[in-house]
Each structure stands twice: as structure tokens, then as C-alpha cells.
Amino acid sequence: MSNLTESLKNNIKTGWESPSNIALVKYWGKYDNQLPQNPSVSFTLSTAATRTFVTYSESNHEGMDVSFLFDGHENAPFKSRIEKFLNQMSSEYFPFLKNGHIAIETSNSFPHSSGIASSASAMSALALCLCDIENSLNGNTTFSDAFFRKASFISRLASGSACRSVFPLMAVWGLVPTVAGSSEEWAIGFSEDIHPVFHNFHDDILIISPNEKSVSSSAGHQLMENNPYAPARYTQAGDRLKTLLVAIRDGDIDTFGKITEAEALTLHALMMCSDPAYILMEEGSLTVIKKIQKFRVETGIPVWFTLDAGPNVHVLYPADADQQVQSFIISELKPYCHEGKIIRDKVGTGPKKIS
Ligand code: PMV
Secondary structure, three states: OOHHHHHHHOOEEEEEEEEEEEEEEOOOOEEOOOEEOOOEEEEEEEEEEEEEEEEEEEOOOOOOEEEEEEOOEEOHHHHHHHHHHHHHHHHHOOHHHOOEEEEEEEEEOOOHHHOOOOHHHHHHHHHHHHHHHHHHHOOOOOOOHHHHHHHHHHHHHHOHHHHHOOOOOEEEEOOOOOOOOOOOOOEEEOOOOOOHHHOOOEEEEEOOOOOOOOOOHHHHHHHHHHOOOHHHHHHHHHHHHHHHHHHHHHOOHHHHHHHHHHHHHHHHHHHHOOOOOOOOOOHHHHHHHHHHHHHHHHHOOOOEEEEOOOOOEEEEEOHHHHHHHHHHHHHHHHHHOHHHOEEEEEOOOOOEEOO
């Protein structure tokens, strides 16, 4: 082995910026090792992203040694979650981790306290870095479809919906008969059959509350196991997804919006009929939802909402409605946002290598 290869093996540094994503048809309910009970589809976002740098050096003794900085500071709870994940990955997928020093530095483009779920962007950024290090160790310098498929697969094992973050524009995760190559193991990019109006669709995220959720997503997925509506829900998600993809291809914003809003409300309805039942929306969420619907009816401007598993409201609209929707948001919705916080986001081009 040449000195160069030897030294590369001992100091491989990579960095990736990976975005968050917002599901239009929601994944809610899982089985086995993070496999989805129903297919989902998402917009890849642009502004809400995580930047992660990983330096890998092989060590001559057994055991993994991890250092972890979040926003330049040590963070014990994040570090222990990452260490656990890296240990799992080392046995089956990345054996090089077994005896390595792994230094991770990560930061989000959005405030940690904003209530925005960062696991999709964080875990996909980490997965991309690990796949990139593996690539370098194997002497590969290009990022093939197989590279992104593996990154999606690894992201899924870290945090289900993170698997949809590694593709531009949109991603489909789960089996959809009309989407060739769709899989439960990883998401696939969905960028060809998208009408131009959706290429730069806006998503303004209204931060209604920055507080941690009272019921985590993993607990929520688990509660679906005994939810009496679960079987009907899983069928419904598949049917809605098929219709939604046709609307997205045809630029049919009306059908897109109707399905997207229905999905958000269904997700929260499933929480409300779990045992124990719970509510993650706040009063402010309901108020802005009603205002969005009223504004749409009164003006005819195609502005719609969706929700994640939390109280924050995503306002979705086409780029050409930006001016009118902005004045509406500032005057009517911003007063309901925590400290007036809004993240102006839109459909994005996917992850970027930054080092
Ligand atoms: O990826 P998880 O396990 O955090 O689940 C997220 C599920 C939702 O965000 C509510 C919906 C989705 O498909 O992203």
C-alpha cells in the first residue's frame, strides 16, 4: 500500500449539507426495522438543512471512538444517540467504523429551539457522510444512484422519514404499484413527472410553538399498532398517493391541496383516536389553519397547509402567489407564531457535498 493511500485511510474528511423534507402523504405506522406500513411522498426542502462534517481515521486498536460537536459544543444526549447508531451500523454496513476515530461536527441552518424536527436533515447528512467515507475507502470518487440509494437506506435505519431527504424535489418511500423501483427499504427520487409549478413551490413554516412534543414520533408510530382505524388508513394512504402523483404531474394544484390538507388532518386525527389519545396541535395551529382556508376561499389564491407531527403549520403555495401570500402571512398569521418565527422555505435541489 502506498504512503498516500495509507495517509488517506487515516484522515478522511467529508462534509454534506442535507435538507429536511415535508411529507404530503404521511408515513404513520411502521413494522420490523423501520419499515413503513404505508407509502409516503414528500417535498425536499431547501432552507431547513443540516451541515455535517465527519473525519475518519483508522485506529490500531479495537473499538470505536467518537467525538461529537453540535453547533461547536458538546451535546451528550445527541452524542449517545449517534454512538448507538454508529455501533449498529458498524456490525453490518460499515465495518470500517469498528476500529476508528470518528469526529463529527454538525449544525442546523434553523434554530434548534424552533420546534422543527431536525432528525430528517441530521440523519440524512450523517448517512451521506458515512457512505462518502466508504466510497473513499473503496477508491470511488463519483456519486452513483447506488450511492444515494444506500444513503437513503442508512438514513431510514436512523430515522424513518430521513430516507426521503437525499433526493432533489420529491421522494417516494414505500411500495407504490405505479412508481417503478419504489421500495420500503429506501426512498427513491421522484423528479421527472413533476409539473414545473411544483419545482419551486413555497413552504413557509409557521412556528406556533418551539416546545418539545409531548408524545414522540416513535411513540406515535407504536400507537398505530392498536389503532382500530389503522388498516383503513394504510389503504387510504396508498390510494391518496396515487391520485396525488397524477395531480403533481398535471399541475393540478387544487387536487394536490385537497389531498395534502386531508393528509395533515388525518395524521392528527389518528393521534386523537390512539389509546391513549393525544393532541399535538395548539390553539394557534387551528386558528391559522382556518384563516388559510378562509383566505383561499375569499381570494381564490391557491394556498394550502400541511402539518408534521407537531403544532407548526406549513403554508404551501406556488411561487407566483408569493407577494399576496406574504402580505397575508405577515398581517394575519404571524401574530400566532412564537416570537413571530417563520422559516421561509421551498422545494429544493437535494443534498450537497460541502467538503
Ligand atoms: O421519521 P419519523 O419516525 O420521525 O416519523 C415521522 C412521521 C411524520 O413526520 C409525521 C410523517 C412523515 O412521513 O414524515
